[in-house]
Amino acid sequence: MRGCQGSSRVELSTSRTRRSTLGSDDMVIEVTRSTGRRRPLLALRRRASEALAAGPAILSSPFVSAKLLPLQHRGRDPVLMRPIPSPLDDGLPIPPKELWERWGHSAEQYLETGRTDVGIMLGLLEEAGAATDEFQRVLDFGCAEGRMLRFFPQGRESELWGVDISAERISWAQRHLPDPFRFAVVTTAPHLPFEDNRFDLVYCLSVFTHISDLADAWFLEVLRILRPGGFVYLTIHDEHTVDLLLGRYGDRKKHPYMVDLLRKFEAETGTLSQEWVYFTILADPAAQVFYRADYLVEKWSKLADWLATKPETADYQTALVFRKRL
Numbered sequence: 001m002r003g004c005q006g007s008s009r010v011e012l013s014t015s016r017t018r019r020s021t022l023g024s025d026d027m028v029i030e031v032t033r034s035t036g037r038r039r040p041l042l043a044l045r046r047r048a049s050e051a052l053a054a055g056p057a058i059l060s061s062p063f064v065s066a067k068l069l070p071l072q073h074r075g076r077d078p079v080l081m082r083p084i085p086s087p088l089d090d091g092l093p094i095p096p097k098e099l100w101e102r103w104g105h106s107a108e109q110y111l112e113t114g115r116t117d118v119g120i121m122l123g124l125l126e127e128a129g130a131a132t133d134e135f136q137r138v139l140d141f142g143c144a145e146g147r148m149l150r151f152f153p154q155g156r157e158s159e160l161w162g163v164d165i166s167a168e169r170i171s172w173a174q175r176h177l178p179d180p181f182r183f184a185v186v187t188t189a190p191h192l193p194f195e196d197n198r199f200d201l202v203y204c205l206s207v208f209t210h211i212s213d214l215a216d217a218w219f220l221e222v223l224r225i226l227r228p229g230g231f232v233y234l235t236i237h238d239e240h241t242v243d244l245l246l247g248r249y250g251d252r253k254k255h256p257y258m259v260d261l262l263r264k265f266e267a268e269t270g271t272l273s274q275e276w277v278y279f280t281i282l283a284d285p286a287a288q289v290f291y292r293a294d295y296l297v298e299k300w301s302k303l304a305d306w307l308a309t310k311p312e313t314a315d316y317q318t319a320l321v322f323r324k325r326l
């Protein structure tokens with residue numbers, strides 16, 4: 001490969017190194033200026049070798065890879081195993097422990113959280129005026145391995161979709177949760193692989209709590225795929241969440257990670273004692289995003305009809321309900 005820069009000629013020579021984790025060749029670029037003798041540009045060479053030493057340059061950083069690729073949390077060599085037979089005669093298979101353990105101490109507890117969160121959501125949607133038994137096309141945006149979706153009431157015409165950036169979780173759901181469940185992997189680029197006006201309901205539990213980049217664009221994308229009059233149910237961290245974490249849960253017994261994160265953030269920035277309307281701790285996709293609820297409602301009410309705000313619907317998270325305009 002050759003290129004030119006100013007009056008001095010630049011030669012780009014490529015050598016290839018086998019990187020089994022990428023499944024393709026990585027390209028190492030050496031640059032030499034034709035000044036009479038070959039002189040590699042040392043800084044570029046050093047950067048390239050640092051990137052290679054750290055592993056595949058893009059995939060090794062979740063903060064970069066998630067912009068482009070579905071997240072693969074564990075393991076560098078994806079392997080799919082045959083489905084595990086269902087442990088229950090009358091139910092759907094339960095995911096392996098590492099996929100559910102953040103939701104409880106036992107598989108039963110994990111399932112109960114999913115059933116409960118669906119019940120609470122449908123209750124709030126009914127209160128907001130939705131005829132929930134008429135929902136046929138439903139999308140769980142950020143569904144993980146289908147914790148909630150598996151409990152969504154099914155009718156004859158149901159089409160129950162789940163999407164997530166975690167390829168590992170979607171892969172499990174695709175292989176274990178049969179029709180009417182359907183799953184697809186997405187990326188953190190705000191695009192959903194569906195046509196306009198398709199869904200009756202899109203719900204996102206504990207997902208906008210982690211989207212620090214392009215949240216408005218994501219909300220608009222959700223609206224695009226909803227039919228006119230369709231509903232959005234989403235949860236956020238808000239000022240009530242902050243009060244709960246630093247008050248009722250301040251003993252760290254229940255949510256030590258979040259309590260410590262908020263305390264450290266406050267010690268470092270002093271934000272919580274000021275008139276904040278939005279802040280993010282850490283970066284996408286590990287971000288913990290906080291909105292003052294009325295700030296977000298005012299902002300997104302310009303895009304859709306706001307119907308309800310209810311604190312503590314998903315543990316310390318606040319639920320919002322919007323409806324796409326007719």
Ligand SMILES: C[S@@+](CC[C@H](N)C(=O)[O-])C[C@H]1O[C@@H](n2cnc3c(N)ncnc32)[C@H](O)[C@@H]1O
Pocket residue numbers: 141142143144145146147148163164165166186187188189204205206207210211285
């Ligand atoms: C706290 S989990 C909640 C999972 C699921 N909603 C539930 O309640 O069981 C957050 C999920 O959102 C997913 N996620 C984060 N950002 C996303 C994005 N931009 N698009 C799709 N999924 C996303 C994560 O991969 C993760 O599975």
